[in-house]
Structures are given as C-alpha cells and as structure tokens.
Amino acid sequence: MFHGREIKRVVVKVGTSTLTHQSGHLNMQRIDHLCRVLSDIKNSGIDVVLVTSGAITAGVNKLKLKKRPEDIKGKQAAASVGQSELMFLYDKFFSQYGYTVAQLLLTKSVTEDPQLRENVTNTLETLLNLGAIPVINENDAVAVEEIVYGDNDMLSAVTANLINADLLIILSDIDGLYEENPSENPDARLIAVVDEITPDIEAVAGGSVSGVGTGGMVTKINAAKFAVPHGTDVVIANGDRPEHLYEIIEGKPVGTLFKGVR
Ligand code: ADP
Numbered sequence: 652m653f654h655g656r657e658i659k660r661v662v663v664k665v666g667t668s669t670l671t672h673q674s675g676h677l678n679m680q681r682i683d684h685l686c687r688v689l690s691d692i693k694n695s696g697i698d699v700v701l702v703t704s705g706a707i708t709a710g711v712n713k714l715k716l717k718k719r720p721e722d723i724k725g726k727q728a729a730a731s732v733g734q735s736e737l738m739f740l741y742d743k744f745f746s747q748y749g750y751t752v753a754q755l756l757l758t759k760s761v762t763e764d765p766q767l768r769e770n771v772t773n774t775l776e777t778l779l780n781l782g783a784i785p786v787i788n789e790n791d792a793v794a795v796e797e798i799v800y801g802d803n804d805m806l807s808a809v810t811a812n813l814i815n816a817d818l819l820i821i822l823s824d825i826d827g828l829y830e831e832n833p834s835e836n837p838d839a840r841l842i843a844v845v846d847e848i849t850p851d852i853e854a855v856a857g858g859s860v861s862g863v864g865t866g867g868m869v870t871k872i873n874a875a876k877f878a879v880p881h882g883t884d885v886v887i888a889n890g891d892r893p894e895h896l897y898e899i900i901e902g903k904p905v906g907t908l909f910k911g912v913r
Contacts, residue, residue, distance in 0.1 A: 653818060653884070653902040654910075660698040660779075660816040661900065663689065664807035664874075668824035669890030670705040675719070676712055677705065681893070683744045688893040689784065690748030692900065698779045700814060702787045702807040703741070707798070709733030726798050730791035741786050753783045756790035762809050772813050779814070801870050808874035811883045817911075819878050820899055821871050822890030827907030828868055830855055845909045848876050875909040885909040 665685060672678050693699045707726050710733025711719050720726050738754050745752050755774065761767045778785050789797040789806055797803050804821060811819040831839040832855075845852055856868035868887075875885040886899050888906030898905045 653900055654908075655902075656817065658697055658817045658900050660700070660814055661692070661818045661820060662700045662702060662807055662811040662814070662816045663896065664702040664803055664819070664821045665704065665890055666802050666804075666821075666823055667704045667708055669822050670703070671708050675708065677709055677740070679740070681890075682740055683747075685890075685893040686741065686744035687748055688896050690745060690750050692896060693750060693784065697900070698814070700775070700779075700785045700787065700810060700816070701741070702803050702810055703737065704788065704797075704803045706730040706733035706737050706788055706791060709736040709740075712736075723795050723798065727791050727795065730798070734788060734791070737788070738786065745784055751781075751783045753778045753785045755785055755787045756793075757787055757806060757810070758790050758794035759796060759805060759809055760794065762813060768813070775810075775814050804870040804874040805877065808877040808883075808885075811878050811885075812881050815881075816883050818900070819874070819883050819885045820896065821874065821885065821887045823871065823887060824890065826889045827887045828852075828855065828872070832868075842907050843904055845875070845907060848872060848879065848909065878911070879909050880912050882911045882913050884911040 670678055670682060689699050689701060707719065707729045710729030710731065713732050713736050714729060720729055741752050757771065761771060775785055787810055789803060791798055797806055807819060807821060825833065826841055828842045829839040830842060833839045853872055856872050871887050878885050886906050886908050888895055888899060895905050
C-alpha cells in the first residue's frame with residue numbers, strides 16, 4: 652500500500668547515468684537487475700511502463716566512437732543506432748523474466764495533438780491489456796527536446812498522464828532532491844516529502860553535473876510539476892539499487908516524494 656492507496660499503474664523513468672558505467676559503457680548488470688525487479692512488480696499485478704534514456708550511449712558504443720558527439724545531428728544519429736541496441740537488451744532481459752516488450756518512440760508534441768494523443772493512449776491501453784511492458788523513449792531522429800534539455804524527465808511525466816498512472820518514479824544518480832546541490836554542499840539534507848512545489852523548492856535545483864545525464868533536478872521538478880496536478884505521486888530516487896522500487900511502491904520513505912493533488 653502506497654500512502655494509503657493501492658498502486659495499479661506505475662511509470663518508471665531511468666536516466667542515462669543509471670544505465671551506464673563511469674566508463675561510458677552500458678551497465679548490463681544494472682539493466683538486467685532493473686528488468687528483473689520491474690517484471691516482479693508486474694507479477695504482483697501492477698501495470699508497468701518504462702521510460703528509458705541511454706540510446707545515445709548505446710549508439711556511441713556500437714559505432715565505436717571515441718567520444719560522445721557534441722552536435723545535435725551526431726547525437727540523433729547515435730541515438731538511432733543505439734535505440735535498437737537498447738531495445739534488444741530490454742527484450743532479452745524482460746523475456747528472461749517472462750515479459751514481452753513494446754517499443755514506443757514519442758515526442759511531447761505528439762501528445763499535444765488530440766488525435767495523435769488518442770492514438771498513443773489507445774496503443775498503450777491495448778498493450779497493457781495484452782500484458783506487455785511498453786518501453787518508451789523520445790523519437791530522437793525527429794525531436795531534440797529531450798536530447799538537448801530533458802533526458803526524458805518530462806516525457807515520463809507526459810506518459811504518466813497518458814495512462815493515468817498512480818505513481819511516477821524517476822530514477823537518478825542521486826538519492827532524491829536535496830536542500831542544496833550535494834556536489835556543492837556535501838552536508839545538504841535530503842527532502843523526504845514535497846507537499847507543494849513552491850518557488851523555494853524550484854530554487855534548490857541546480858544544473859546536472861553528472862556529465863552523462865542532461866536533465867539535472869530542474870527537469871525532474873518540472874516533470875513533477877506536470878504530473879502532480881493530475882493526481883500522480885512522483886518519487887525521485889537513486890537508480891543504483893533497483894530493489895528500492897519495491898520499497899517505494901510499499902510507501903516506504905525512499906527518495907523524495909512529491910504528493911499528487913487529489
Ligand atoms: P539523471 O541522468 O539520472 O537524470 P542528472 O545528472 O541529470 O541525472 O541529475 C541529477 C543531478 O542533479 C545530481 O547528480 C546532482 O548533481 C544535480 N543536482 C543539482 N541540484 C540538486 C539538488 N538540490 N538535489 C539533488 N541533486 C541536485
């Protein structure tokens with residue numbers, strides 16, 4: 652039970668920093684572990700949708716590039732190569748735990764067009780009814796919003812809204828939202844619960860310093876601002892231990908909870 656209510660649908664967003672080693676290569680053990688825990692959560696009767704980054708990194712490795720492209724079109728090309736690699740891995744690992752994946756490449760603008768929004772919603776609902784696990788990424792060949800500034804944080808909030816998710820879990824390389832950027836102040840304290848996203852809360856988010864992620868806390872808070880008014884609870888937590896997902900769903904105090912408006 653999550654804070655007095657049953658969770659029926661969860662969207663989990665995983666960022667590049669969670670999916671990759673410091674070396675820049677994909678962290679296979681982490682991806683496998685994440686798929687195992689998500690499969691088990693699905694076994695418990697909860698609909699699971701995964702929003703994943705990591706396509707550029709996968710593409711850089713597959714193309715054996717010496718470094719990550721700095722230009723947008725280079726990133727788009729790497730993402731196009733890496734997307735199939737990423738899906739291959741999700742397919743392989745989820746199949747191992749008995750689940751079928753579906754790939755959806757979305758852009759925020761798709762969900763702003765009423766007809767396209769309805770189409771995507773119908774596809775997602777049908778996939779969930781079929782017992783599949785939708786795996787969503789931005790359509791990086793077409794749109795660059797998340798490449799440039801989001802790392803899929805906003806896309807995960809939009810997805811949560813499309814399927815009326817009870818809970819959105821944004822996994823990051825840090826335990827949650829701190830009162831100050833911990834890389835600048837190591838004594839900064841974790842904020843356990845945010846009842847309301849006030850300007851003070853927005854002010855504590857600095858830019859990303861992980862180097863591989865692009866979003867930082869700013870885009871995570873923007874994602875929470877989008878999801879919370881629709882009644883979705885949002886938790887930002889560390890992706891280093893996927894079993895934390897069990898505790899989050901049980902309502903244990905892990906990470907930072909932004910309470911959905913009800
Ligand atoms: P991801 O790739 O997981 O989305 P990011 O690197 O984009 O992660 O964002 C998380 C980073 O945001 C943290 O590692 C931290 O350096 C930075 N950050 C800035 N301000 C804060 C804050 N107030 N609390 C937590 N992290 C913060």
